[in-house]
Amino acid sequence: xxxxxxxxxxxxxxxxxxxxxxxxxxxxxxxxxCTYAAxxxxxxxxEENSNFTFRKQDISKLSYIPDCDYVxxxxxxxxxxxxxxxxxxxxxxxIVGVKNLLEVIRNKQxxxxxxxxxxxxxxxxxxxxxxxxxxxxxxxxxxxNPYSASKAAADMLIFAxxxxxxxxxxxxxxxxxxxxxQYPEKLIPISVKNLMRGKRIKLHDEGHPIRxxxxxxxxxxxxxxxIESGASNEIFNVSSDFEQKNIDxxxxxxxxxxxxxxxxEEYIDLGHNxxxxxxxxxxxxxxxxxxxxxxxMNFDNEIxxxxxxxxxxxxx
Numbered sequence: 001x002x003x004x005x006x007x008x009x010x011x012x013x014x015x016x017x018x019x020x021x022x023x024x025x026x027x028x029x030x031x032x033x034c035t036y037a038a039x040x041x042x043x044x045x046x047e048e049n050s051n052f053t054f055r056k057q058d059i060s061k062l063s064y065i066p067d068c069d070y071v072x073x074x075x076x077x078x079x080x081x082x083x084x085x086x087x088x089x090x091x092x093x094x095i096v097g098v099k100n101l102l103e104v105i106r107n108k109q110x111x112x113x114x115x116x117x118x119x120x121x122x123x124x125x126x127x128x129x130x131x132x133x134x135x136x137x138x139x140x141x142x143x144x145n146p147y148s149a150s151k152a153a154a155d156m157l158i159f160a161x162x163x164x165x166x167x168x169x170x171x172x173x174x175x176x177x178x179x180x181x182q183y184p185e186k187l188i189p190i191s192v193k194n195l196m197r198g199k200r201i202k203l204h205d206e207g208h209p210i211r212x213x214x215x216x217x218x219x220x221x222x223x224x225x226x227i228e229s230g231a232s233n234e235i236f237n238v239s240s241d242f243e244q245k246n247i248d249x250x251x252x253x254x255x256x257x258x259x260x261x262x263x264x265e266e267y268i269d270l271g272h273n274x275x276x277x278x279x280x281x282x283x284x285x286x287x288x289x290x291x292x293x294x295x296x297m298n299f300d301n302e303i304x305x306x307x308x309x310x311x312x313x314x315x316x
Contacts, residue, residue, distance in 0.1 A: 002026040002227070003068040005116070007059050007101070008075030009046070010038035012182040013121065013174075016216040017072060017223050018046060024224065027051045029066055033058045033075065037183040059097035065104055067112070070227060072119040073101055076151070079185050080125075083147035084275055094150035095157070102161040117232055118158065118169040119223070124212070124237070126152040126173065129278035136284045137173075137235040145276035162233060170226055174219050174238040175212035175283055178299075180309045187211075187246065188303075191253045192310040200269040201254075207247025207270060210280040214240040215297035225293040237283040240295045252300070256307040 004021055008014035009030030021028050030046065032038050034056050046052040059075045075097065077083065077090045101118065108115055127135040128142035141156075143149040161167045178186075184193045191201045222238045247268070254264050 002070070003029070003066075004227075005029045005031065005065050005068045005071045007031045007071070007073045008121075009054070010034065010040065010042050011074060012179055013177055013216050013219055014074040015039060015042055015181060016179065016220040017074060018042075018052070020217075020220040020224060022046070022049045022051055025051070028053070029068065030054045031057050031059065031062070031075070037078075037185070039181055058093075060092055060100050062100060062104060065101075065108070065116075067108075068116045070119050071101060071105060071116050072121075072223065073098065074121045076121065078123075078147065080145050080147045080276075081274070082185070083145060083150070087146035087150070090146055090150040094147075095153045098154040099157055102157060102165075102167060106161065106165045106167060115167070118167055119227070120154065120158055120169060120171050122155050122171050122173045122235075123148060123151050124173055124175045124239075124281045124283050125278065126155060127281070127283075129280050130282055131280060134239075134282045134284035135237070137237055137287060144278055168232045170231060170233070171235045172219075172222065172226065172238055173235065173283065174222070175214045175240060175281060177214050177216045177219055178302075178306070179216035180306055184310070184315055187249060188253060188306060189310050189315075191250055192257060192307055193314075195254065195257050195267065196311060196314070200267055201250055202269045202272050203246055203250060204272050204274040205277050205279075207245055207250065207268070208279070209246050209277060210243050210282075211246060211249070212239055212241075212243040212281055212283070213249070213299045214238065214295065215299075215302060218295040218297050221296075222288055222293050225288065225291050229291045231291075234287075236288045237285040238288055238293075239283040239285040240297075240299070242299050243280075243282065244299075252303050253307055256304045257311060 125148035
């Protein structure tokens, strides 16, 4: 039986990882600070499983974790736009929080059991953008906004704590995640929310930036694949091999919402530019595929179900 601590267990990715770990019969100690983006309703749902224990806590102030095999850190401030407006919370959670988790792990007694492996969620954005080709795990980090800079800084802390204190780690760098349950500030849910309100969908840089779309259930299976491989002190890119311009994503959202072809120009606003906008993210994930992992979810098959779900469940 594996014992895992999962921070950010009530977010989009965290909830998918938590669900899969419980399905595998692992014991999960879930931690979440219950910020605006957390899905609080999941607490009671997860607690129906006797293998789940919940604790409300800010990772930057956490002083204790139980004995476990892995600390899977998914807790983070993750919205680029928010980081550009005010980066304070991003520094506190994504950098100070990671440093604190590393210290809590480092200072655990290891005379009874080994120290857990720190399994950290980074992002494809730490590499910066790339107009053609793909980033590999060996590429230099060139973040271009406060959010990605905070995630890159956390990665550097992990490398330093591994070198200085012998902390074992794995770092996963997934591409843009999507799925049911995402807070309506990210592109798909906020687009649906705007359509529900009769508002235009605002697209930066005329919708030309390209994103790779990875379903969170595929991200969760990637986590399990890495853990079951026994890897440590490794970095893994995770991609879906599917990319498209943001405007093409929004076209599919609009057509799914109305159930028919409509003139999308009536529903979009292209008059915005974002500072530090990355034109394209792309990852080479041959390394994790060598473990036998492959993405199974197809964006075009899933988008209709996701739009339908968001359109029937209003969330503030």
